[in-house]
Amino acid sequence: MLTRKQLELLDFIRVRMEADGVPPSFDEMKDALDLKSKSGIHRLITALEERGFIRRLAHRARAIEIVKLPEAMEKPGFRPRLVAQTPAPPSGALPVAAIHALELPVMGRIAAGVPIEAINHVSHHVAVPGSMLTGSGQHYALEVRGDSMIEAGINDGDIVVIREQITAENGDIVVALVEDQEATLKRFRRRNGMIALEAANPAYETRVYPDHAVKVQGRLVGLIRTY
Template identity: 75%
Template sequence: MLTKKQLDLLAFIHKRVQRDGVPPSFDEMKDALDLRSKSGIHRLITALEERGFIRRLAHRARAIEVVKLPDSMGGTGFAPRVIDGDLPDIPPPANALPVSTIEATELPVMGKIAAGVPIEAISQRSHGVTVPNGMLAGNGAHYALEVKGDSMIEAGINDGDVVVILETSVADDGDIVVALVEDQEATLKRFKRKGNAIALEAANPLYETRVFPSDQVKVQGRLVGLIRSY
């Protein structure tokens, strides 16, 4: 899932290279997206790289490889292409390792998950999001959820972030899980066992820990990755 600014920048870079054979400068990117400074462009490029859409090549100034385009930009059948910036290449050190290709997987986003007051149980795909394969935990099934609320902010999870979840029905103490409460509400909380009960702990002192009989809490997944919302 890309924000509008991220999608606009990816589209601008792709169209300029297709039209002119050369990438836009950072100043041109800044003007095209109506940003006040080039630092905003740096943040957007970093976000696109984290999401697996582009790759910055080591030891080559501002050289970018477009790895994948989203479906809305005709991603099917897209062939990656290397585009160079307007600064001279920097020779790699003798012991430099080869740059590897970033592999990515599209996961279903199954709606919103409450990091606050629990919301209705999640059951339907709303859209997809592409994540680097390095964020996934082995070969298990994964899905993604958009965070709603601020109860997990001290764990680095903010409102609007997208969390990557490994589908599982078991959890260890301290894991951050998707918990289904009384088969009706879904919430993202830290999992703790207390005898025959389950405690769902927030990471924000403004929210109280909620304790339920163990048969009223079903683990539906464990947090394995996070995509920051910009």
């Protein structure tokens, strides 16, 4: 049983993650719940974590994963943006409801850093929740190598789920094929007839190419992390 404030905070986190893909800051939570200090938010977060509704991810700022929702709050279309592959529960633990999953091919590795060679083979398959697969197009997965997208919550070793498409909107995180030779995972921007591939790490420079040199191969729709 959650208190009113705990429910309000959980719903606020849910709405922000659905809208922006990232959880709100503690200051934003404090303002939304009209609390006087962030210590109250810390207590609410701890309570939600202890009750199994959220999980805080180590070594990442603003990293909160929604694990489950109260029945009254569940809405069609809700999809946590991060799915963790965790060990089987210990003997005697309460069973977890079955989740519909599909197997996707992992098409090798993708650079979140300097571009690497183009993707051209299936290395293995990975189970992905069906709710993560958006739209009607084909999907595939890639293993991330590098840290240039770390501030977008994408770490070295993560598996990214990609929906195949050849177009992108400004701000989308895409798989881009550069000069038909190298593939990279970056944020897409179109500027004055040029294509900018932006990192999410200040240690990496934005790379700018002529429009004809960059082909979008797909858009990021999900992320899988193994602990």
